[in-house]
Amino acid sequence: KVDSIILGIETSCDETAVAVVKNGHEILSNVVASQIESHKRFGGVVPEIASRHHVEQITVVLEEALRQADVTLQDIDAIAVTEGPGLVGALLIGVNAAKAVAFAHGIPLVGVHHIAGHIYANRLITEMKFPLLSLVVSGGHTELVYMEKHGSFEVIGETRDDAAGEAYDKVARTLSLPYPGGPHIDRLAHEGQPVLGLPRAWLEPDSYDFSFSGLKSAVINAVHNAKQRGEVIAPEDLAASFQDSVIDVLVTKTVKAAAEYGVKQVLLAGGVAANKGLRNRLQEAFSPMQNIELVIPPLSLCTDNAAMIAAAGTILYSQGKRANLALNANPGLDL
Ligand code: KG4
Numbered sequence: 001k002v003d004s005i006i007l008g009i010e011t012s013c014d015e016t017a018v019a020v021v022k023n024g025h026e027i028l029s030n031v032v033a034s035q036i037e038s039h040k041r042f043g044g045v046v047p048e049i050a051s052r053h054h055v056e057q058i059t060v061v062l063e064e065a066l067r068q069a070d071v072t073l074q075d076i077d078a079i080a081v082t083e084g085p086g087l088v089g090a091l092l093i094g095v096n097a098a099k100a101v102a103f104a105h106g107i108p109l110v111g112v113h114h115i116a117g118h119i120y121a122n123r124l125i126t127e128m129k130f131p132l133l134s135l136v137v138s139g140g141h142t143e144l145v146y147m148e149k150h151g152s153f154e155v156i157g158e159t160r161d162d163a164a165g166e167a168y169d170k171v172a173r174t175l176s177l178p179y180p181g182g183p184h185i186d187r188l189a190h191e192g193q194p195v196l197g198l199p200r201a202w203l204e205p206d207s208y209d210f211s212f213s214g215l216k217s218a219v220i221n222a223v224h225n226a227k228q229r230g231e232v233i234a235p236e237d238l239a240a241s242f243q244d245s246v247i248d249v250l251v252t253k254t255v256k257a258a259a260e261y262g263v264k265q266v267l268l269a270g271g272v273a274a275n276k277g278l279r280n281r282l283q284e285a286f287s288p289m290q291n292i293e294l295v296i297p298p299l300s301l302c303t304d305n306a307a308m309i310a311a312a313g314t315i316l317y318s319q320g321k322r323a324n325l326a327l328n329a330n331p332g333l334d335l
């Protein structure tokens with residue numbers, strides 16, 4: 001079997017990322033230029049600023065990824081690029097860079113769904129065993145995705161309002177913590193106790209959907225009410241209470257779905273997968289379930305990167321999927 005070398009490009013939000021991946025699992029390079037410093041003072045990602053940074057960074061990051069992988073464009077079998085979902089102006093930079101390079105060098109082009117990328121980050125560390133279930137938790141998504149085989153994605157549950165990461169970032173803002181707030185809440189939570197007894201949105205008994213906006217409001221109300229009573233809730237306890245509520249629902253629904261669908265593997269994916277509390281609780285929950293293997297990628301592969309896009313792109317490429325030069329950014333792309 002001949003080797004495949006895929007170039008991945010990811011610009012859906014605030015990281016300009018390019019990677020080179022061999023045979024779908026071997027990372028030759030994985031370069032990420034983060035813009036977090038530029039967005040921090042605005043308390044979130046500013047789309048126009050994100051687009052401008054991508055324009056400035058994309059060529060540099062592309063050249064660096066090729067250099068670190070010690071390959072040239074002649075060695076690349078296909079270019080895999082995130083076509084959606086994400087910020088349209090940000091996506092457009094990656095899509096147009098991919099199309100330009102593909103056209104100029106006659107390289108096949110593959111469009112990749114950002115969430116498929118997050119799930120396939122797991123293939124960079126282990127073989128995927130089907131059927132599997134993936135818990136995708138990021139700044140823009142909270143989904144339970146069932147996969148019967150490579151390239152087949154069935155969303156069995158999703159958030160009805162805020163994504164988990166979005167809730168983390170909003171609660172962090174209430175506590176005047178810097179953006180992105182997830183890691184700060186995570187750190188604080190380990191120093192506090194979940195004494196507040198915040199609500200858990202279980203929704204209908206048979207539903208695998210999620211809802212985090214009520215929890216976010218409960219946190220804001222708790223802070224407000226305490227202030228009116230002239231009291232302050234310790235930020236550590238607030239963070240611990242919030243995190244306990246989020247993780248309780250995420251882990252309970254994932255365990256239930258994994259059992260119901262009889263999966264062999266559970267894959268964690270997305271930026272919130274970096275959460276230590278979530279990682280620990282999932283490990284505790286799945287350790288007695290001997291038939292189910294829990295896979296948790298290292299932090300660098302959980303947050304946005306292009307190796308995951310190349311990994312997903314490798315499968316699509318091997319399945320014969322091709323994009324042409326009409327490929328466009330699609331901010332609302334379905335999985
Ligand atoms: O996947 P990602 O890098 O970008 C999106 O596709 O959205 O996820 C970013 C999200 C942010 O909301 C950030 O606060 C959250 O992941 N995050 C965390 C942690 N690290 C990052 N949330 C909770 N705990 C963490 N340790």
Ligand code: ZN
Pocket residue numbers: 114118138139270271303304
């Ligand atoms: Zn992401």
